[in-house]
Amino acid sequence: MxxxxxxxxxxxxxxxxxxxxxxxxxxxxxxxxxxxxxxxxxxxxxxxxxxxxNIAGRQLRQGRTGMITLAVPELDVAYFSELAKHVMAEADRRGRTVLIHQTEGVRERELAALHGFDTQFSDGVILSPLSLLPRDLTTRDQRLPVVLLGERPAEGGTDHVGIDNVRAAREATEHLLSRGRRRIAVIGGAVRGRQGTDRLRTDGYRQALEVAGLPFAPGLVVPVEAYHWQDGARAASALLEKEPHPDALLCLNDHLALGALRTLYERGRSVPGDLDVVGFDDIEASRFSVPSLTTVAPDKPDIAKAAVSLLLERIDEPDAGSLQDHVAGHRLIVRESSGG
Amino acid sequence: MxxxxxxxxxxxxxxxxxxxxxxxxxxxxxxxxxxxxxxxxxxxxxxxxxxxxNIAGRQLRQGRTGMITLAVPELDVAYFSELAKHVMAEADRRGRTVLIHQTEGVRERELAALHGFDTQFSDGVILSPLSLLPRDLTTRDQRLPVVLLGERPAEGGTDHVGIDNVRAAREATEHLLSRGRRRIAVIGGAVRGRQGTDRLRTDGYRQALEVAGLPFAPGLVVPVEAYHWQDGARAASALLEKEPHPDALLCLNDHLALGALRTLYERGRSVPGDLDVVGFDDIEASRFSVPSLTTVAPDKPDIAKAAVSLLLERIDEPDAGSLQDHVAGHRLIVRESSGG
DNA sequence: CATGGCGATTACATCGATGTAAATACGTCG
DNA sequence: CGACGTATTTACATCGATGTAATCGCCATG
CATH class of the missing domain: 1.10.260.40 (lambda repressor-like DNA-binding domains)
Incomplete structure (x- = not known):
């Protein structure tokens, strides 16, 4: 047997x-x-x-596997697992198989993905970087087609897909301002440093303040270690320690926002009574939280579709056309946490 | 250039x-x-x-890649993405690379994983099945080492890792009974059919009722299409349509429970005032929900470690030793949703 | 000094699939 | 009926790494 x-x-x-x-x-x-x-x-x-x-035999001969790699920082960040689903669906439609890879946001592992070390079976990589440095992109092995998502360590070098982070943050902030909020804190924000997602969103926030003629208070920008629930909870606690309290929280992803909501609940603050809370990403949890969460919803299907398309184009014609930067759509979904 | x-x-x-x-x-x-x-x-x-x-060349010659595949139904079900993280960590410790594969619970795709179609580069597969039939396991290609997680379509055939679902559900039910709850509904339950996770947990629930001398009311067992937030919300709505109302919800995963919490909130029911709610899986969201969720926490690191160990053993010695069934630990974490 | 023995190194074949180029089959037309 | 062109099919080499078995080099021993 x-x-x-x-x-x-x-x-x-x-x-x-x-x-x-x-x-x-x-x-x-x-x-x-x-x-x-x-x-x-x-x-x-x-x-x-x-x-x-036998794919090994085939790859040896023709150098193609029909597989592409999606490398994201953490799968237990819902935005990435939801995105993964869309990428797989799109790849399936195009007759490709997706291998998923987790980098944990560690530069070394992002480099590994970029160089195809662990992912040799893959014809190309869709990478969502966190720690990559600009020079990592210019010194990379140009033979492996790469599309970057979200963060963009440097101009050029690879195709890129992302939303307009500055505008999205500005719109979210304007929404809060239009509700009369004046002391808006930014959880996960960054005032200086690389033009990462955090920095861009913080810039958008500042633009909105400026247009409204409000002063920018650096103390209201709270950096976090990671974009997880507990970091949001901790940041919210820290903000409530100091006077005067913020009257709104702009959280740079939904996990942070949901963690913050929990802290506010524990401290007896009403949302949206005492404070408004807004997040980014529109993960499924945000539709069901109590209160439900206002959030900036990136067009995930569009992001996935564009990323796969660009990658397949690069794979088919490695040195054709100029570098693309696809700006995906987004929209603010107003829910209970800001009076929706 | x-x-x-x-x-x-x-x-x-x-x-x-x-x-x-x-x-x-x-x-x-x-x-x-x-x-x-x-x-x-x-x-x-x-x-x-x-x-x-070049791994393709190597595999062609020696038939090994040093990679293993983890195939789960859906990555955006937090239990699976959290588990994936642990599996990757353990594999890393053992010098292997993990490829993640999403089956969507579709039998065809689970079979593909089982037969290594899309996963030829992999020396073995850790599969969490949903739709696999008993015969799929006996007729499978015995050359690809496989470890099953959770569901077990049939006795024997492969190694298996999971918790004691019957006991876990019995304990959760006993907890609710000890709090005086008498009309406990089961969201996601199954009274008959395969010995899937749903059936086993429902059996455990029935055992607890029996021990307590309470009658079993089939109307309190609500099947669901999938284990997502919205299914939990819908099931809770359905339960509130009918009289008499349940005084507790045993939800077979945390997503269902969190969805149900949202419905109860919308209908003005207090948790744990009017009803208790309990879930399974202990995903991160459950620590931060409002109210926080009582849940059965499987020992995920242990599950991941056992699964990887068993798989690597099979890979190294394909026909050594008898089939293993590792029963991982679990514990009930009592939080606010049941008075914790 | 010839021989044996052992460690270090190499030539060659091979894993499975496919590109190239040559061979074969088939049909058409003068 | 034979030559030619086109449609099919095939023989062979090759992709990169490694197992097998043979060879090489060196030292110890008789």
Whole structure:
């Protein structure tokens, strides 16, 4: 019962169908000059033997695997797992398989993805970086097609897909201002440093304040270690320690916002009575939290679609066309946490 | 600028170091009979050229890749993304790389994982099945080592890792009973059919009722389509339509529970005032929800560790030892939603 | 000094699939 | 009926790494 026939090879199929291995290969790859009759015979042999192409052999020969890699910092950040779902769906539609890779936001692992070390089986990489440095992109091995998501360590070098972070943050802030909020804190924000997502969103926030003629208070910008619930909870606690209290929290992702909501609940602050809370990403949890969360919803299907398209284009024509920067749409979804 | 040197091959390294390709291979694979001198020269050549082994070539020759696949239904179900994190960490510790695969709970895709179709690069698979049938396991290709998580379509056939679902559900139910709850509904439950996780947990629930001398009311068991927030919300709504209302909800995962919490909030029911709510999985969201969620916490690190260990054993010795069934620990974490 | 023995190194074949180029089959036309 | 062109099919080499078995070099021993 333990002795199973070995997986059939292309030559087993050939023998069974009474043709040469190359003819089997031709059938598999839809080469047009194969008679209907042989094609049928080969198909039958394939079915009969349960033959599947050995991808290692194929890759060795033609250097393609039909697989692409999606490398994200953390899968338990819902934005990334939701995005992964869309990317897989889109890739499926295009006849590709997606391998998912977790970098934990560690530069070394992002570099590994960028260089295809752990991902040699992949024809290209969609990478959502956190710690990559500008020079990592310019010194990278240009042979592996790469599309960056979200963060962009430097201008040029790779195709890029993301939303207009500055505008999104400005709009979210304007929403809070229009509700009469004046002391808006930014959880997860960054005032200086790289033009990362945090910095761009903080810039958008500042623009909105400026337009409204309000002063910018650096004390209201609270950096965080990671974009998780507990960091949001902690940041909210810290903000409530100091006087005067903020009257709104602009949280740079939904996990931070949901963590903050919990802290406010524990401290007896009413949302949206005492404070408004806004997040980014529109993860599923935000529709069901109590109160439900106002959030900036990036167009995830569009992001996934653009990323896969750009990557496949690069794979098919490595040095064609100029670098693309696809700006995906976003919209503010107003829910209970800001009076919706 | 676009002309980059091709990725170096083993023979390029050989030429650079002035030795044969096989000697380079020997160095890479830590073959012991290589002089210190040659070894150093080869190492230097490898560094100088930035050589990395081509895994396709290696796999073709030795049939191993050093990669394992984790196939789960949906990454945006937090339990699975959290588990994925632990599996990756453990695999990393053991010097393996994990490829993640999403089956969407579709039998066809689970079969694909089981047969290594999309996962040929992988030495083995850790699969969390939903729709697999018993015969799928017995008729599967025995050459790909497989460890099943959670559901177990049939006795035997593969190694298995999971918690004691019956006992866990019984304990959770006992907890509710001890708080005086008498009309406990089961969201996501199943009274008959395969011995899936849902069925086992429902059985545990029934056992607890029986021990307490309470009647079993089939109307309190509400099946769901999927284990997502919205299904929990919908099921809770349905339960509130009918009289008499339940006084507790045993939800078979945390997403269902959190969705139900939202519905109860919308309908003005107080938790744990009017009803208690309990979930399964202890995802991060449950610590921060309002109210925080009582839940059965499976020992995820233990599950991940056992799964990886069993799989690596099977890979190293395909037909050694009998089939293992590792029962991982669990504990009930009582939080606000049941008076904690 | 010839021989044996052992460690270090290498030549060659091979894993599976497919590109190239050559061979074969088939049909058409003079 | 034979030559030629086109449609199919095939033989062979190749992708990169490594197992096998053979060879080489060196030292100890008789």
């Amino acid at each position: 333990n002795t199973v026939a070995a997986r059939p090879r292309i030559k087993d199929v050939a023998r069974y169908a009474g043709v040469s291995p190359k003819t089997v290969s031709n059938v598999i790859n839809d080469f047009e000059h194969v008679s209907e009759q042989t094609r049928a015979a080969v198909r039958e042999a394939i079915d009969a033997l349960g033959y599947r192409v | 676009n002309t980059v040197a091709a990725r170096p091959r083993i023979k390029d390294v050989a030429r650079y170091a002035g030795v044969s390709p096989k000697t380079v291979s020997n160095v890479i694979n830590d073959f012991e009979h290589v002089s210190e001198q040659t070894r150093a020269a080869v190492r230097e050549a490898i560094d100088a050229l930035g050589y990395r082994v």
